[in-house]
Amino acid sequence: MNKQITLAMGNGGEENNExxxxxxxxxxxxEILEKSEDAAVIHGGELAFSTDxxxxxxxxxEGADIGKLAICGTCNDLAMMGAKPKYLTCSVIIEEGFSxxxxxxxxxxxxxxxxxxxxxxVSGDTKVVPRGSVDKIFINTTGIGTIIKKGISSNNISTxxxxxxxxxxxxxxxxxxxxxxxxELSSTLESDCASLIEQVEALLEADVCVTAMRDATRGGVSAxxxxxxxxxxxxxxxxxxxxxVSQEVYGICEMLGFEALNLANEGTFVLAVKKEDAQKALxxxxxxxxxxxxxxxxxxxxxYKQKVILLSSYGTKRFLDAPTGELLPRIC
Amino acid sequence: MNKQITLAMGNGGEENNExxxxxxxxxxxxEILEKSEDAAVIHGGELAFSTDxxxxxxxxxEGADIGKLAICGTCNDLAMMGAKPKYLTCSVIIEEGFSxxxxxxxxxxxxxxxxxxxxxxVSGDTKVVPRGSVDKIFINTTGIGTIIKKGISSNNISTxxxxxxxxxxxxxxxxxxxxxxxxELSSTLESDCASLIEQVEALLEADVCVTAMRDATRGGVSAxxxxxxxxxxxxxxxxxxxxxVSQEVYGICEMLGFEALNLANEGTFVLAVKKEDAQKALxxxxxxxxxxxxxxxxxxxxxYKQKVILLSSYGTKRFLDAPTGELLPRIC
Numbered sequence: 001m002n003k004q005i006t007l008a009m010g011n012g013g014e015e016n017n018e019x020x021x022x023x024x025x026x027x028x029x030x031e032i033l034e035k036s037e038d039a040a041v042i043h044g045g046e047l048a049f050s051t052d053x054x055x056x057x058x059x060x061x062e063g064a065d066i067g068k069l070a071i072c073g074t075c076n077d078l079a080m081m082g083a084k085p086k087y088l089t090c091s092v093i094i095e096e097g098f099s100x101x102x103x104x105x106x107x108x109x110x111x112x113x114x115x116x117x118x119x120x121x122v123s124g125d126t127k128v129v130p131r132g133s134v135d136k137i138f139i140n141t142t143g144i145g146t147i148i149k150k151g152i153s154s155n156n157i158s159t160x161x162x163x164x165x166x167x168x169x170x171x172x173x174x175x176x177x178x179x180x181x182x183x184e185l186s187s188t189l190e191s192d193c194a195s196l197i198e199q200v201e202a203l204l205e206a207d208v209c210v211t212a213m214r215d216a217t218r219g220g221v222s223a224x225x226x227x228x229x230x231x232x233x234x235x236x237x238x239x240x241x242x243x244x245v246s247q248e249v250y251g252i253c254e255m256l257g258f259e260a261l262n263l264a265n266e267g268t269f270v271l272a273v274k275k276e277d278a279q280k281a282l283x284x285x286x287x288x289x290x291x292x293x294x295x296x297x298x299x300x301x302x303x304y305k306q307k308v309i310l311l312s313s314y315g316t317k318r319f320l321d322a323p324t325g326e327l328l329p330r331i332c
Numbered sequence: 333m334n335k336q337i338t339l340a341m342g343n344g345g346e347e348n349n350e351x352x353x354x355x356x357x358x359x360x361x362x363e364i365l366e367k368s369e370d371a372a373v374i375h376g377g378e379l380a381f382s383t384d385x386x387x388x389x390x391x392x393x394e395g396a397d398i399g400k401l402a403i404c405g406t407c408n409d410l411a412m413m414g415a416k417p418k419y420l421t422c423s424v425i426i427e428e429g430f431s432x433x434x435x436x437x438x439x440x441x442x443x444x445x446x447x448x449x450x451x452x453x454v455s456g457d458t459k460v461v462p463r464g465s466v467d468k469i470f471i472n473t474t475g476i477g478t479i480i481k482k483g484i485s486s487n488n489i490s491t492x493x494x495x496x497x498x499x500x501x502x503x504x505x506x507x508x509x510x511x512x513x514x515x516e517l518s519s520t521l522e523s524d525c526a527s528l529i530e531q532v533e534a535l536l537e538a539d540v541c542v543t544a545m546r547d548a549t550r551g552g553v554s555a556x557x558x559x560x561x562x563x564x565x566x567x568x569x570x571x572x573x574x575x576x577v578s579q580e581v582y583g584i585c586e587m588l589g590f591e592a593l594n595l596a597n598e599g600t601f602v603l604a605v606k607k608e609d610a611q612k613a614l615x616x617x618x619x620x621x622x623x624x625x626x627x628x629x630x631x632x633x634x635x636y637k638q639k640v641i642l643l644s645s646y647g648t649k650r651f652l653d654a655p656t657g658e659l660l661p662r663i664c
Binding site: 003004005006007008009010016019020023024027028030032033039040042043047049050051052053055057086087089090091092093094095096097098099100103104107108110111114120121122123124125126127128129130132133134135138140142144329330 | 335336337338339340341342348351352355356359360362364365371372374375379381382383384385387389418419421422423424425426427428429430431432435436439440442443446452453454455456457458459460461462464465466467470472474476661662
């Protein structure tokens with residue numbers, strides 16, 4: 001490779017995966033990393049370990065802020081591996097001149113969300129850089145969680161599984177788009193940003209046979225399904241009409257020409273569960289406000305290996321590819 | 333607090349500690365965090381956990397680059413707690429337009445330094461942000477290490493200990509200053525940036541009674557000694573003439589009006605060891621190229637609680653305060 005890094009290389013989709021595999025995986029080559037899970041499983045399968053840096057703009061938006069996002073993002077990655085978030089680190093890079101009042105507000109959001117997860121920050125780092133070296137504030141959180149149920153993996157999905165989604169999709173992406181474009185909405189569109197540990201704990205405590213979980217962040221549900229199809233060497237057949245999209249998100253998509261399936265979420269997850277447990281999983285999810293509209297969206301087949309198919313109600317089908325292009329930078 | 337964040341708040345000294353305690357510790361309050369060690373001790377004392385974000389400018393400098401620094405920085409923080417680095421996460425924030433060739437060079441440096449530490453990167457995150465949102469590339473690494481020897485702590489230093497330094501001080505700070513100011517040196521000044529695990533392992537394997545260790549990064553040796561004086565409620569009496577400073581670093585200090593004691597290091601550590609083990613510790617350190625000039629620099633007393641005193645060869649004494657003011661931003 002001898003070119004310039006492009007915004008598309010950070011899109012959570014095709015080009016992003018290429019950058020990661022050609023530069024980072026190639027150099028850091030090891031079995032754990034190559035599993036490409038939401039979190040690494042370490043210490044004899046006992047702990048999950050995951051990192052995320054947050055660069056979202058604007059810092060404060062409907063439904064959340066960068067602080068809440070920084071805790072949800074990392075804690076959700078742990079939860080998706082069946083782990084209970086326990087210890088976090090918090091590293092901030094702040095631009096000279098940033099307001100301490102805003103910083104305090106961000107840190108309060110973090111504290112609140114840490115409590116929901118039952119996790120604590122045990123180590124930190126604070127850098128202040130001159131004006132122009134960073135835009136306001138970037139936050140890295142890295143977390144360790146205790147694995148409640150071993151063996152959850154995006155590499156193990158089979159035709160015995162069905163695919164569920166925990167709620168209507170695309171809210172976070174649509175909210176950030178609207179805020180950046182200055183779109184005034186009469187409705188109350190807000191980010192879905194939320195911690196997912198409660199739902200995950202409820203599913204695992206009820207012994208629901210969960211094969212894999214992934215929160216549909218950058219690249220949205222399209223990215224998750226395509227990654228899963230590749231990782232588990234399967235075909236995922238999505239019933240297009242079953243995908244829940246709110247009126248508000250649908251409106252933004254129409255206005256700006258987006259696919260809700262490509263929009264980022266920050267409190268919405270995709271699940272692969274054994275067919276016979278699907279109903280039970282949905283009932284448990286429906287008992288939570290944030291996943292009261294959880295629904296089955298796809299079956300797994302072997303029809304086209306490593307592909308995702310969208311089936312329309314008219315009986316037509318087309319491939320749903322991983323998102324490509326610039327999408328929206330600084331979404332998370 | 334209702335003011336703007338200043339560069340001084342990121343200096344590794346007085347104002348930095350104030351920001352951390354008033355905003356972060358206050359919100360995240362817990363026993364582990366408040367111990368203020370180089371790494372948090374978690375999982376029943378079995379593991380150490382530490383994070384650092386790297387924003388150094390320039391990215392490439394004499395003796396190292398941001399990649400090597402990012403691995404040394406976090407691995408050294410683990411080593412300072414008597415832990416063997418094992419698992420790291422790597423999160424990069426890259427500016428659109430950055431060269432993939434430079435990125436590959438940085439990642440190769442990381443790989444090389446990971447091998448020295450016997451650690452692997454198991455989880456990562458890659459963000460690309462638009463031009464002007466970040467200056468080139470920032471890297472966060474967060475690490476988990478297996479504690480070889482329990483009980484090492486900056487809160488336990490007593491008058492039974494003496495203070496050693498592993499090598500001549502101030503090289504990293506002086507190197508970055510020289511590079512930024514465009515100072516041409518006839519000598520071969522380069523950063524001390526290096527992994528410290530080998531020295532630490534040798535000391536612990538030889539059962540040297542190590543009370544505390546800390547790598548003297550931002551804020552230099554002054555910051556470490558002042559933190560230790562406070563944390564262990566002691567007085568540290570430094571023999572000024574014993575502090576090793578190379579001719580090159582001394583020259584930069586004279587030229588620019590710095591104190592070598594305040595300059596950052598990235599492969600130099602301060603040790604508190606039991607008096608009777610000091611000689612043994614020095615002999616072990618001397619067997620490594622990077623610490624062949626290790627030396628005792630201070631005694632511990634109760635004369636002035638929580639203070640550091642500099643004793644001159646003329647018998648005069650003065651307090652050595654924690655560094656204050658802007659120092660050099662983006663040093664690490």
